Amino acid sequence: MTKILLTGTGLFTPPESISNDELVAAFNAWADAHNAANAQAIQAGELEAAPLSSSEFIEKASGIKSRHVMNKSGVLDITRMRPELPTRSNEEPSQLCEMALAAAEQALAVAGRSGSEVDAVIVACSNLQRAYPAIAVEVQQRLGASGFGYDMNVACASATFGVQNAVDALRNGSASCVLVVNPEICTGHLNFRDRDSHFIFGDACTAMVLERAEDAKNQQGFEVLGCRLATQFSNNIRNNFGFLNPAETPPRSDRDRLFIQEGRKVFKEVVPLVVGLIGQHLGELGIEPQSVRRFWLHQANLNMNNLISKRLLGREPSFDEAPVVLDEYANTSSAGSVIAMHLHQDGLERDDVCVLCAFGAGYSAGAVVLKKL
Numbered sequence: 001m002t003k004i005l006l007t008g009t010g011l012f013t014p015p016e017s018i019s020n021d022e023l024v025a026a027f028n029a030w031a032d033a034h035n036a037a038n039a040q041a042i043q044a045g046e047l048e049a050a051p052l053s054s055s056e057f058i059e060k061a062s063g064i065k066s067r068h069v070m071n072k073s074g075v076l077d078i079t080r081m082r083p084e085l086p087t088r089s090n091e092e093p094s095q096l097c098e099m100a101l102a103a104a105e106q107a108l109a110v111a112g113r114s115g116s117e118v119d120a121v122i123v124a125c126s127n128l129q130r131a132y133p134a135i136a137v138e139v140q141q142r143l144g145a146s147g148f149g150y151d152m153n154v155a156c157a158s159a160t161f162g163v164q165n166a167v168d169a170l171r172n173g174s175a176s177c178v179l180v181v182n183p184e185i186c187t188g189h190l191n192f193r194d195r196d197s198h199f200i201f202g203d204a205c206t207a208m209v210l211e212r213a214e215d216a217k218n219q220q221g222f223e224v225l226g227c228r229l230a231t232q233f234s235n236n237i238r239n240n241f242g243f244l245n246p247a248e249t250p251p252r253s254d255r256d257r258l259f260i261q262e263g264r265k266v267f268k269e270v271v272p273l274v275v276g277l278i279g280q281h282l283g284e285l286g287i288e289p290q291s292v293r294r295f296w297l298h299q300a301n302l303n304m305n306n307l308i309s310k311r312l313l314g315r316e317p318s319f320d321e322a323p324v325v326l327d328e329y330a331n332t333s334s335a336g337s338v339i340a341m342h343l344h345q346d347g348l349e350r351d352d353v354c355v356l357c358a359f360g361a362g363y364s365a366g367a368v369v370l371k372k373l
């Protein structure tokens with residue numbers, strides 16, 4: 001079978017960031033104002049008081065300490081509590097395109113490729129900025145790439161599904177240099193007035209370049225030993241935002257057009273799904289989980305990642321074996337596991353086996369087994 005290489009990765013990190021304390025202060029100021037404004041209804045039992053959030057809870061329950069964001073002031077403004085992004089004209093690059101180009105530039109430089117050598121662009125992410133034209137086609141044009149581009153959404157697992165598509169395209173000959181980008185402005189779909197989830201997400205974008213080994217300019221990076229994907233329907237992570245919202249009668253609430261999850265159920269149900277997927281995939285490749293040098297896991301919850309690694313390894317993982325970026329980045333959806341891979345390649349030696357694995361809404365999960373070149 002044709003050998004496929006992942007020859008470059010890139011990362012765009014928004015310059016602004018919000019600490020747990022800053023986020024909690026804004027949430028609690030909003031909750032106090034909300035409770036004061038609705039004191040009578042709350043007293044009469046017609047409305048529930050908004051409970052207060054806490055930084056200690058957030059860090060203990062998730063491992064998150066801060067998040068990078070595209071706009072801080074809008075999120076922390078208690079009369080707004082959502083990012084404030086300039087409406088771009090049709091002639092300007094969309095925000096997702098701009099982030100994608102920044103990450104792509106780095107990944108292409110590592111791969112020793114120029115934008116004009118790319119002949120397939122896959123934008124794989126959870127939240128697309130518009131219906132069409134595809135963001136990928138916009139990225140393709142701005143890179144000066146040839147071939148084709150398309151957008152795809154498999155929620156937090158999107159990057160790994162994008163890698164599978166890239167590998168398929170390279171093997172079947174429909175492309176020779178594929179760019180997979182994962183632009184995520186997760187703060188745009190987050191309900192910053194929901195105590196259970198207001199701390200979960202951050203913004204970022206990652207990029208990966210994949211090529212056939214015989215074509216790769218730089219024989220470096222990783223060989224893709226295999227990809228496995230799995231999906232299993234669940235309503236436990238859901239977002240009902242969509243183009244039919246204005247047509248829906250009666251109209252949905254604002255809350256129902258933002259991210260909602262049953263975090264505890266997700267935790268319980270996704271851990272065995274992911275452990276099974278990675279375990280089976282490694283088994284098919286004849287690789288013992290204990291001989292995997294590094295797991296770049298989806299970055300949603302530290303306790304969840306530790307449990308996944310522990311079930312695979314039979315012991316607690318070290319930071320070196322399962323690096324963490326969610327403390328600084330929070331959950332950046334499809335970008336998370338790729339950020340971990342991009343930032344934590346130190347100490348790897350030739351032939352080391354690593355696993356890139358992402359999971360989330362759907363449920364969806366993807367595992368990519370890589371060998372260091």
Ligand code: COA
Binds near residue numbers: 057261331
């Ligand atoms: N501040 C203080 N207390 C809070 C709080 C906050 N921000 N949010 C919730 N709580 C309270 C709850 O009301 C609950 O109180 P109770 O025990 O009195 O009912 C208690 O803390 C525990 O809440 P729970 O939601 O059960 O916490 P948890 O330990 O499950 O942690 C998540 C919540 C979201 C961090 C965790 O479930 C998670 O990360 N799950 C996996 C999510 C995931 O991977 N999603 C896929 C990616 S999209």
